[in-house]
Amino acid sequence: MMHLHIENLVPVPLKPNLQTRNSDIWLQDVEFTSGHFIKIKAPSGSGKTTFIHLLYHLRNDYEGSIYWNNQEQKQYHAAQLAILRQQNISIIFQDLRLFQNITARENIELKRVMQQPYYPSSVIDDMAEQLGIAKILNQRTGICSYGEQQRIAIIRALMQPFNWLLMDEPFSHLDHDNTAKATALIAEECNKRKAGFILTDLDEDTHFTYHQTLQL
Numbered sequence: 001m002m003h004l005h006i007e008n009l010v011p012v013p014l015k016p017n018l019q020t021r022n023s024d025i026w027l028q029d030v031e032f033t034s035g036h037f038i039k040i041k042a043p044s045g046s047g048k049t050t051f052i053h054l055l056y057h058l059r060n061d062y063e064g065s066i067y068w069n070n071q072e073q074k075q076y077h078a079a080q081l082a083i084l085r086q087q088n089i090s091i092i093f094q095d096l097r098l099f100q101n102i103t104a105r106e107n108i109e110l111k112r113v114m115q116q117p118y119y120p121s122s123v124i125d126d127m128a129e130q131l132g133i134a135k136i137l138n139q140r141t142g143i144c145s146y147g148e149q150q151r152i153a154i155i156r157a158l159m160q161p162f163n164w165l166l167m168d169e170p171f172s173h174l175d176h177d178n179t180a181k182a183t184a185l186i187a188e189e190c191n192k193r194k195a196g197f198i199l200t201d202l203d204e205d206t207h208f209t210y211h212q213t214l215q216l
Contacts, residue, residue, distance in 0.1 A: 048200035
């Protein structure tokens with residue numbers, strides 16, 4: 001289990017616009033319970049991607065505190081942060097961040113073999129079959145549709161160990177059936193690991209049985 005706590009968090013660029021807005025996240029004291037499925041709902045432009053990037057420490061232009069296991073995120077050295085990401089926190093970026101000139105399988109394998117592999121390579125085939133992209137695993141990622149690329153990114157994120165899965169609008173280009181397949185796989189993997197997730201999206205949904213829904 002991994003403890004996550006934010007305290008009076010506010011991104012510096014957004015601070016002038018947040019003083020008059022009610023938020024369950026910004027400038028609040030929030031404990032995220034290990035193993036819980038958490039939805040962060042917010043309209044476009046309100047900082048969903050910023051929030052995910054702050055938690056993953058892709059940016060540090062914030063006031064307040066983010067605590068992973070009771071240690072403030074800014075106190076982690078680079079090597080400690082790398083281990084944190086490899087062993088405890090996985091992420092599905094809104095912009096996916098796949099390598100376009102290598103195959104779907106190679107993109108997933110890069111994550112799988114970062115350290116002692118969490119899964120054998122055969123699990124890539126099993127998950128791809130479940131998400132309906134088995135036929136494109138050996139295609140160059142750049143020629144895959146955006147919906148196919150989202151499913152590649154989902155499988156890639158599930159290839160590593162994690163206590164928390166961060167997801168930034170992970171189903172934006174998937175139809176209802178493919179979203180259902182993806183959410184079933186994610187829920188199965190999180191439950192298997194007793195892991196939690198934080199998912200950002202624009203609207204209400206019934207993709208998961210959420211333990212908590214917060215307004216950004």
